[in-house]
Amino acid sequence: MKLKILFFFLIGLLCFEFSFSQNTPIPSGSFNVASDVDDWTILPNTVSKSWFDGGCQSMFVDNLPNTQTAIITSPLFNIGSPGDYELELEYGVIYSTTAAVFELLDDNSTVLSASTNNTITGTCADWPNPKKTTLVFSNLSSGDYQLRITIPKSQFFIDGVSLGITNTLSVTNYKLKEALIISPNPTNGSLLMNLNYSGNYSLFNINGQLLQNGSLNIGENILDISNLPSGLYLIKTTTLEGKTFTNKVLKK
Structure with a gap:
């Protein structure tokens, strides 16, 4: 009887789609205590960062009095599995x-860049729900x-409750992965970008310098990078709904 129950249980698992996720928390990214803020570096050192504990617990960076950008960088963390x-x-x-510009720096000092904007008023205690980005x-290794976060002339709150990197192996994310197909990669000069969404693209070198940008249509788009030297580049695409994808491209 037990063997029959186990058999039908296993058959049931095969009949359902399921997913799991591996969360890689960023150290000191919860901001539940003031010491978390101390573990992040900030440049220039004339810009203040502090712990905010008033209805939510966050890191607060006051860069409003300055004319230049401020940069905060997290402690080192490890991704165990590529994906x-x-x-x-x-x-x-x-x-x-x-x-604000959010970048992942890998152990080869390669910059994987993605920028987004979430302009609000008030402190994080007043933010509307949801406030996630x-x-x-x-293809992270x-x-x-x-x-690394580059902050414009502004006041900046980051509420780290959901700050982390999540690798989700699900049917939904496989569809997201298929939303953008770039070929050939490596390329000698032209890239065919096949998308199932409309949006915009930005092309960066590994130092994070913007080289090209433009709009993208549903279907086939051709990007000419024949004038660029050989090397590794990053293409960031953003849907009209604000979803951002970053991919590596190798120019021969």
Whole structure:
């Protein structure tokens, strides 16, 4: 009888789609205590960062009095398995319409860049729900990484409750992976970008310098990079709904 129950249980598992996720938390990314803020570095050192504990627990960076950007960098963390990862975070840029830039730095100092904007008013205690932003980084290798955030002239809150990198092996994310197909990769000069969404693209070198940008249509799009030297490049595409994908491209 027990064998029959086990048999039908296993058959039932095969008949259902299921998924699981591997969460790679960023150290000191919860901001539940003031010491978490101390573990993040900030440049220039004339910009203040502090722990905010008023209805929510966050890191607060006051870059409003300055004319230059501020940069905060997380402690080192490790990704054990290669794959497509989603960076989930909750943050707000106040008194600015300029996007904050979120970058992953790998152990080879390669910059995987993605920018987004979530301009709000008030402190994180007043944020409407949901206040999450999701950035997708495709084909990440295993290794050590850091999260770097470039903050415009503004006041900046980051509520780290959901700050982490999630690798979700699900039917939904396989569809997201198929949403953008780039070929050939490596390429000698032209890239065929086949999308099932409309949006925009930005092309960066490994130092994070913007080289090209433009709009994308559903279907086939051709991107000419024949004038660029051989090397590794990053293509960031953003859907009209704000979903961001970052892919590596190798120019021969």
